[in-house]
Amino acid sequence: MTSFFLLLLFFLVGMCDVQGASDFRICAFNLQHFGESKSKKSDVMYTITRIISRCDVCLLQEVRDSKEKALPQLISQLNRYDKQHQYASVASERLGRSASYQEQYVFVYRTDTVTVTGQYQYPDDRPGDVDAFSREPFVVRFRAPKTAIKEFVLIPQHTTPTNTTKELDALYDVLQDVKRMWRTENVMLLGDFNADCGYLAKKNRKNVRLITEKNLVWLIPEKTDTTVRSSTSCTYDRIVVNGETFARAVVPSSAGPFNFQMEYRLTEEQALEVSDHYPVQVLLKNKAFSEKISKFLFLFVLGHLAFQMLTT
Known part of the structure; x- marks a missing residue:
């Protein structure tokens, strides 16, 4: 007995x-030059819409919507496609050292499950190391009452491949600043970190505090391919959580890439029209289910x- x-x-x-609460999903997706040109391809936009509609919060990177038409079109299409939820977005300023190439971080979120309670564009004049990032993090705080964690902060980063080690290490300082500013330990860092293959050499990992700090949990397993091209296999895209409380709020083994090519039965050529990256995702536990x-x-x-x- x-x-x-x-x-x-x-x-x-x-x-x-x-x-x-496998229903609450946080995603990060490098959309690879998302702007007017891509928004005019109806089949590509349909696939992007299907991907993002799976997520309660989705970080978009490489948004190059200089005419400010592609993003509103995407949000409108999401709201037409998914009748169960309403979607909105919050975006950074245009970021980049070159005037000819700039990107935005964009968070797309379901307004019925998530509320934005704060946002902060990290400055490019960090004490001791001026302009550490090509694209400074756009930090956003969310409230999600139905999750076990209830409120959390997301720090996005799309590193520059030639400067990956320095930018990843500088993210540790951003994390400390955000924790002090908002008095919270519930912080997640996510995005295309370029944290593998030729961009982050194994010998350099010991110099990255975001990796060596024991209080940080890297959720995407090493040797997980987050790239679409069959000729590459690199774990570029990552999700990292700060602290035991946030780590416990994550559904075990739920973090990983979403292979939309296989899921939607696309050829490699069709998938690459969408992006050369798979989105990465993680599930948060549900408050009501956990309490029950x-x-x-x-x-x-x-x-x-x-x-x-x-x-x-």
């Missing part, structure tokens, strides 16, 4: 971990103890 109780207990714990399971586990253990006392 005891072994039966233990098996049932393990099953319930597993249910709590695996199903603890915790309450049930408490009653279960109490009942098991009572049963043991009656049978001894």
Whole structure:
């Protein structure tokens, strides 16, 4: 009888971990030169819409919408496609050292599940190291009452391939600043870090505090291919969470790339029209489900103890 109780207990714990709100999804997607040209391709926009509509919050990178038409079109298309949710966006200023090439960070989010409670464009004059980033992080704080974590901060970064080591290390200082500014430990860093292959040599990893700091959890497993081209296999895109509390709020083993090419049965050529990166994603546990399971586990253990006392 005891072994039966233990098996049932393990099953319930597993249910709590695996199903603890697989509905809340955070994504990061390098859209590769997303602007007017790409927005005119209806099949490409349809695929992008399907991908983003899977996410409660989705960070978009390489948004080059200088005429400010492509992003509104995307949001409009999302709201027509997904009748169950309403979508909005919050965007950074245009970022980049070259006037001829600039990008924006854009967070697209479901307004019925997420609220933006703060935003901050990180300056390019960090003390001690002026202009550490080509594209400074655009930090946004979200409130998601239905998740176990309830409120969290997202720090995006699309590193410059030739400066990956320096930018990743500088992200650690951004993290500390954000934690102090908003008095929170619930911070996630995500984006196209270029954190693999020729851009981040193994010998340089010891110089990146974002990697060596033990309080940070890198969720995308090493040797996970986040690229579309069959000729490459690199873990460029990453998701990193700060602290044990946030790590516990993540559904175990839920972080990884979303292979939209396979999911939507596209050829490699068709997929590359969308992007040369797969989006990466992670699931957060649901508050109500976690509380229900915790309450049930408490009653279960109490009942098991009572049963043991009656049978001894």
